[in-house]
Amino acid sequence: MATPLLEVADLACRRGGRRVFERLSFSLGPGELLALTGRNGSGKTTLLRALALLIRPDTGSIHWQGTDVAAEPDAWRGRLAWLGHLEGLKADLSVAENLLAAERLRGAPPAGDRLDSALVAFDLSVLARRAMRTLSAGQRRRTALARVVLTQAPLWLLDEPLNALDAPAQAAFRGALASHLASGGLAIAATHADLGVAGARTLELGEPQKASA
Amino acid sequence: MSTHAVYVMSAYLVALVILGGLLISSLAARQRVRRELSARGLERKR
């Protein structure tokens, strides 16, 4: 295994007095994918949100290249690409506008040239000028995935990326993921389906544990 | 107390009603929650 970039040690999260998971440790090197599995409510989303610093974990630490990410949260956020349950797209903006706005909100330079390849990758070129409001669930999901690709961030955090995608779109996503990993990127994805990556590691999150109040 | 006794007494009465009401409702809520806790077999932790 390559030297780990991301090291998570002894992570524990509690929601509303209930312990979702505890003593969670793993590390991830360049080009590696970690698939989070487990039943509904086992804490996959909570773990992703904790990794993105959206939730403050009770204990534990997250290190990137040896530095605690909580020490420089803005630098850490700059390394993340996020895909949640919600797409994070504005219904009144077009596909292209949404993607460009999301890039600009990350403080990135104008993404005009990269936009086309992201659109092509997810077969969105024809839809580029359509308002989000008029698109189907799968088309919206594809736009959100194009947003992830566009960030060029080293670590992708994906919550059920294959949701609502048809077979060609799933293939497109697998291709994008493979080239992200091939170029040394990392990905952590909560998923029920196979992401088609050889040598992917899996972390099964257990049953919700009883809290000792 | 002569002329203003009405106002003085009603002021004390108002204070009694509000603060006494707070006390009684606090005690009642405490009893209710304790009863529900023991109904679920959860002992009060000391």
Added chain:
Amino acid sequence: MADLHFLANPARFRRFSQRVVPSLSVATALMLAVGLYLALLQSPPDYQQGDTVRIMFVHVPSAWLAMAGYALLAGLGASLLIWRHPLAALMARAAAPVGAGFCAVCLLTGSLWGRPMWGAYWVWDARLTSMLLLFFLYLGHIALSRAYDEPDRGDRAAAILALIGVINLPIIKFSVDWWNTLHQPASVARLGGPSIHPSILVPLLWMAATLFLLFVLLVLLRTDTEIDRRRLENAEQQA
């Protein structure tokens, strides 16, 4: 979490309150009996306000406690947001209605004082108006802390509100004073005089001490209840 603070841990708070509450209740009751005697029978009528001065013995301490109560909410809010003391949230939840209660007592007794002295139940006096706005801030805090399905979220939102509110209180006070001098004829007697005679000061301070004990007693009782209630909610979530 390490117990940085004496009361940070609910179990430890519980031991503390169980030791204190019985004697505190007795002390409050005894002091109240003496205080009422001092305030209603023993003290002489004021040369200016007559018997209505007796309203001051409840009114003024209530105002102090209402303001101190909001400061307490802000302190608890800071302690929750910065150090994440689990008890701070529960105590704030317990203290807000108590503070609002004292605020209401202050407003109503002030209004009953105003009728004989000013000839009206409500006058837009600067102090009364500020107190009314403080009451609204309390209402907002209570409503916000109970507006969420997830109680933690309500606790933390209310904590932020309390901190912003405590920054705003002096500003509100200042602007209401300014507004009052613009609009109010200056002839009305102010609540409380510039110099206070000892015959009035003694019952005033006595009642202040009594009501302070009552405030503490109420907050302790209600915090205890909130701890149990939170355990109950947690138990329900896991069931």
Added chain:
Amino acid sequence: MSGFVALVARDLRLVWRRPGDVAVVLAFFVVATTLFPLGIGPEANVLARIAAGVLWCAALFAALLSLDRLFAADFEDGTLDLLLLAPWPLELAALAKCCAHWIVTGLPLAVLAPLLGVAFGLEPAVLLALSATLLVGTPTLSLIGGLAAALTLGARKSGALLALLALPLCVPTLIFGAGAVEALATGGDFRAHIAVLAALALVALATTPWAIAAALRQAGE
């Protein structure tokens, strides 16, 4: 800084796509204001006397009315997560949201108010003063209202709760805003009032972005 500009631009573009949302708020302002003469009676001197207070109160209500959706829309479609994950301070994002809100609410209200002031029989100089006080005062309303909107994000009955939280905190701005107009009309110190109004805006600018950011982080948890 580029993120700040991008967020303001995005919000303005979203409003541009749905101009009706702003139009409704401004229409509310106009209708609410015109109800006062109908309720109080058409005596010119009474109306001129209450005009500043009425217009300020109506502007306050109109501003609050539109704040309900300030963060709720982003919260519901997931773009709030993207703001939380942006690699620049969330305090700036909070400020950008309030800034965009002010441009589409405070600014039009300040322009519209003198027109309504004419109907209340105000002098031209007073009309100008009214507009000036709204220009200086409405940013505070947007900031305080933004805080209330962030605090009530995801709460039950958030609309009424938002007003309950924001209104007491807006009292100083209301007092000095309406007071400034009245001071000008009655020969008081207009400039002192405006100075205090500006000071209130600075205090709000210095405190609310942090509080809004803290509230938004909690909403994300």
